[in-house]
Amino acid sequence: MKMEKRKKREEEKEKEEHELDLSGMSLSSFPNTSLNLACITKLDLSNNNLQSIPESIIARMLNLVVLDLHSNQLHVLPNSIGCLLKLKVLNVSSNMLESLPKMIENCRALVELDANFNKLTNLPEAIGFELTKLEKLSVNSNKLIFLPFSTSHLTGLQHLDVHLNCLRSLPDDLENLINLKTLNISQNFHFLHSLPYSIGLLTSLTELNISYNSISTLPNSFACLTNLTKFMAEGNPLVCPPMEVVIKGVDEVRDYMNAKMSEGFKVVGGKGKKIRPSTSSSTTTTRRKGSWLKKVVRCGAFDGRMVNMNEGLLITPEHEMKNASSKSTPARLAALLSPLRVFSPKS
Template identity: 35%
Template sequence: MEKEGKSDADNRITVNVKFSGRSIPVEISSESTVKELKSLIQPLTNVLTRGQKLIFKGKVLMDEMTLKSLEVKNGAKIMLMASQGLHQGDGPIRKEASTLSTVRRMPEAMRPKRDGPQIPVLKSQVERWKATGVVALSGCNLKALPDEVLTCGPSARVLDLSHNSIQHLPAAINSLCSLQKLMLNGNEILDNSLSWEELAFLKSLMVISLNQNHIATLPPEVGALTSLRQLHISHNDLTGLPSEIGLLTGLEVLKVNNNRIHSIPESIGGCASLIEVDLSSNLLVELPETISKLKNLKALYLKNNGIKSLPSSIFKLCSELSILDLHGTEITMDVIRELEGWENFDERRRSKHQKQLDFRVSSSAKFDEGADKS
């Protein structure tokens, strides 16, 4: 006697999604809907479900249709067309972007030349560093930290090594015990390039900027940087944040946009001083409810993520929030208008926008008046 129906394993098929010169195999049940197929395609292509148009045998597939009713069988080829702008992360994953970098760097024309000789450190430079407290070595073709920098000791307050080819900082960096700002944008920094334990000895360190590097993981030791006020790690390869991020109770600005972050730890609620958070262009599908504990939060940037909803208490409890960027997400105005506290948030948003307009008009008028007098 034949069995009635099939097991779930028997229903599994693999379809090949054609997109941007790639063939992407997707395993799914034949009983699934087109909408469920789109959900599986989203993390593989970065294209949001509402930005996907699927075509099979010349027919555009509707969300409510099932693959079985469409006679989509194992090995079937389905074409994906992506609507411009409706994506998460840096943009749709295309054929040429599948190699290791997706190195999210500034355009070639804007980069400093790194193939020339390393600029030598002059004695007069060291004297100036000690006198001003500012060690400025941006765009100097450096591959390592010059030993002369360490001679500045407690005199150094700002260390700018941006746009070089530095891959490693020595543990002796902790000799710069009065350092307040460390700028390492646009280098070759990897996960193990920095000794975060040594950085924790810099008790005055308030700003770390590591934009445009190759960092995939932040270690738990980042939680020891208790004096930190700003943390910038945009345009890297981060896939997440450590739970220890919640120990940074004095952190005011967190910018981790343009990474590959899938989720935010609930401990983010411990960062009670946060004013601005930029999570744009990542792979987020939701936010933890603990975001609502950030009572000082004024600006939250979430554009180009797969987020479909917001924490239910965000407008009610984040009473300072006035900037919320949701462009390129799945969230609609109907969704956020249902949240408690929406009216108060909308009033703050409109008030801030009006103040910005008034400031521009006022500034413009003053400039014109001065121009007339001259």
């Protein structure tokens, strides 16, 4: 028993030596210390008055795993932060940062990045290509106009919070965020008018908050968010779906958007059912069909090539346009391009 207690005390002492807590001490500069900085795994400098962090200090903390700098007066982060190859958690919220150093892309072990309540106008362009282990990205309450294109390559990302910014749009290829569970893009107010079609391909999404923007129409692909359980959309001028549908719950919204997705097609016949255009105008049908195909191709649901196995035909968007005048092609393509077929579980 004595040996176990002694071992436990030694482990606790060793842990304390590896954690440096200097929070809430009204520090305006990093204090002199005799500690071996290379041994520190957690550094807490939160709730101080720091305006800068010395490059040399950070560069020596090669084993740092957690760095907490929130609630200071920092205007910049040292470039030497790129030396922290073991860093997993970085909290720089509630400072005065206008940008993050490009060298942060070297912190490839980073799992959580919190940069809320700053003055950020952009994020490093390659952040999504380099921080492949990132699971949580919180950059709310900043001045972001766009998210970098590389954001859509954060395949491990589970939580993305960009509310209270000035976002004009979201990246197009959101379907690559295969593990994203929560997405908060609320309170971008009059800046954000639409959502990309690919938002409906976020297969793991369980919570979506688009409140207080200027969104009037949801993309039809919303019907594909089968795991979504929580949806908030108040404060938008929504007409599709109307707010009376939204307040009934996410299931009602899905049903409404599913009907919109299937609009223009109807199932007729008995045993051998066929899908035919719901309008008698062939010109209107061709135009709707081409538009619907373009949206699906754009979002990566398929590569734009479809094969009719019975007749041995390879049908592409170009082939469709050449044969728009054919009597048999519209009916055949209508069946192939039906949302029921393209988005079915089997396909």
